[in-house]
Amino acid sequence: MAERDFDIVLLGATGFTGQLTADYLARNAPPGLRWALAGRNQKKLAAVRDHLGLPDLELLQADAGDPASLSDVAKRTRVVITTVGPYLQYGAALVGACAEAGTDYVDLTGEPEFVDQMYLQHHETGVRTGARLVHACGFDSVPHDLGALYTVDQLPRDVPITLRGVVRSGGMASGGTIHSALGQFSRARQMKTAYAARRRAERKPADGRSSRAVSGKPHRDPVLGYWLLPLPTIDPIIVARSGAALASYGPTFRYSHYAGTKTLRYAAGGVALVTTLAAASQVKPVRNFLLGKVAAGDGPDEAKRDKSWFTVDFIGEGGGRTVRTRVSGGDPGYTETSMMLAEAALCLAFDDNPQTAGQVTTAQAMGENLLARVQAGGLRFETLDG
Numbered sequence: 001m002a003e004r005d006f007d008i009v010l011l012g013a014t015g016f017t018g019q020l021t022a023d024y025l026a027r028n029a030p031p032g033l034r035w036a037l038a039g040r041n042q043k044k045l046a047a048v049r050d051h052l053g054l055p056d057l058e059l060l061q062a063d064a065g066d067p068a069s070l071s072d073v074a075k076r077t078r079v080v081i082t083t084v085g086p087y088l089q090y091g092a093a094l095v096g097a098c099a100e101a102g103t104d105y106v107d108l109t110g111e112p113e114f115v116d117q118m119y120l121q122h123h124e125t126g127v128r129t130g131a132r133l134v135h136a137c138g139f140d141s142v143p144h145d146l147g148a149l150y151t152v153d154q155l156p157r158d159v160p161i162t163l164r165g166v167v168r169s170g171g172m173a174s175g176g177t178i179h180s181a182l183g184q185f186s187r188a189r190q191m192k193t194a195y196a197a198r199r200r201a202e203r204k205p206a207d208g209r210s211s212r213a214v215s216g217k218p219h220r221d222p223v224l225g226y227w228l229l230p231l232p233t234i235d236p237i238i239v240a241r242s243g244a245a246l247a248s249y250g251p252t253f254r255y256s257h258y259a260g261t262k263t264l265r266y267a268a269g270g271v272a273l274v275t276t277l278a279a280a281s282q283v284k285p286v287r288n289f290l291l292g293k294v295a296a297g298d299g300p301d302e303a304k305r306d307k308s309w310f311t312v313d314f315i316g317e318g319g320g321r322t323v324r325t326r327v328s329g330g331d332p333g334y335t336e337t338s339m340m341l342a343e344a345a346l347c348l349a350f351d352d353n354p355q356t357a358g359q360v361t362t363a364q365a366m367g368e369n370l371l372a373r374v375q376a377g378g379l380r381f382e383t384l385d386g
Contacts, residue, residue: 005076007349008035011062011094012083014044016299017108017138019051020338021083026052028342028377030350038062038073064090067097074101081345082107088114088187095122095133102129104348108341110140110234113187116194119359120201126358133359134366137344138337141238142362143312143379144257146371147327148239149363150381152249156319160252163317164216165239166224166260167231169310169332204244209251211243216256223315223324226260233257242363250318260313305331313384324385329378336379343373 010025012018025035037045038060045059060076062069064084074080074097084090087109098105099122109115115135126133136142144165155161205211213236221228236257243253300308308331316323329336344362347353351369362370375381 004078006034006036006058007077008033008079008081008345009038009060009073009077010035010081010083011038011073012081013037013048014039014041015083017334017338017341018083019048020334021081021342022048022052024338024342026054030346033346036060036077040064064093067093070094070097071101074098074103077103079104079106079345079349081341083341085109085111086114087111088117092118092121096125099125099129099131099133102131104132104134104345106134106137106341106344106348108138108140108337109135112234112237113191113194115234115237115359116191116198119198120194123358130357132348132356132365134344134348134362135359136234136238137341137362139310139332139340140233141235142340142344142370142374143310143327143329143332144235145238145242145361145363146367146374147312147314147325147381148242148255149246149367150327150371151314151316151323151325152253154323154325154383155250155316155321157248157250159250159319160254161250161316161318162254162256163239164221164228164256164258164315165235166221166226166228166258166313166315167235167310168226168260168313170308207247209244209247209249209253211240211249211253212255213237213240214254214256216258221258221260221315224260224313226262228258228260231257231259238361239363242361245361245364246367299334300331305335308332308335310336322385323383326380326382326384328380328382339377340374340379343377344370347373 010018010022013022022037029035036058037048039045040063042059049057049059060073062073070093080098080103082091082094087107088111091107091114095105095118118133122133147165148163151163152161216230218229236255239255243249243255310332311326311328314325344366347366347370353366353369356365
């Protein structure tokens with residue numbers, strides 16, 4: 001793809017997280033990076049370019065409702081970044097354009113139905129053209145996917161491995177995340193159908209290995225001392241798919257994913273909140289009311305982001321050994337997410353990664369290279385015991 005005009009094109013830079021991603025690229029771009037912004041509103045894109053102080057940055061026309069414009073963008077670049085969600089509503093045509101053009105693709109989606117649909121529709125095309133289609137390159141699911149990889153690498157090889165991840169955070173969920181979550185809650189039946197269809201189509205590991213996400217039960221963790229609540233996000237699914245793709249995860253790999261709270265009262269409150277939101281999302285007027293309270297492109301100011309934080313603790317067991325690790329960082333929904341997304345695109349564009357194609361996970365496609373990049377970007381990966 002050396003003859004292409006750009007290394008990276010970013011769609012969605014006029015939104016909150018998209019602008020943070022553009023800011024990160026402007027500050028951290030390697031010398032000679034050829035990149036551009038793409039979107040529907042050229043006036044708003046020009047304002048972002050002015051904000052970045054890069055008058056020569058090219059602006060491209062691209063509209064989620066205009067497949068020809070997306071195809072043109074995909075053919076001109078090596079990697080596409082998109083922050084335009086909800087992805088189930090706006091994302092499919094761009095994934096298809098990248099798959100057809102052999103262009104690498106990264107996004108921020110946490111929508112399992114969208115990811116499964118894209119696998120069914122575009123994985124084989126990506127395998128044929130060499131396109132690496134990498135979803136969930138923000139807080140969903142880089143800390144969990146790479147944290148699992150980091151932990152598994154410290155356990156014996158060729159033994160069954162069980163791993164649990166426990167998430168704690170102090171920060172706001174992004175407007176786009178809230179819109180996506182309510183959308184997914186309202187589409188439980190369709191999500192289940194897409195997942196089942198993918199399971200039927202997906203090839204099992206050729207060497208007979210087994211990798212699964214296991215839904216645990218609420219309980220108090222004897223090692224961490226937290227109350228654990230099963231967390232039904234896309235993260236455990238992504239981790240399990242990495243386990244299926246990588247032999248280092250052992251002959252059988254099981255991953256459970258939780259939110260951790262210090263007290264039972266907070267745990268009960270979390271269950272009540274999720275149950276209420278899931279029920280509310282089934283009633284269209286209520287769902288629309290909630291969506292109207294949070295704009296998809298909104299986010300907190302820098303002062304609030306600076307006070308935000310997250311941790312993901314991992315407990316891995318295999319071959320008679322137990323390892324405890326932690327991934328931690330600052331504001332998960334915006335600051336760290338934009339860094340992770342940008343570094344994933346730079347990793348695909350410039351690093352010597354494993355040979356993969358089609359829909360792949362961050363651990364599968366980039367592994368240690370992306371781990372080193374996000375560490376340099378400020379995420380901490382620590383071994384606490386083991």
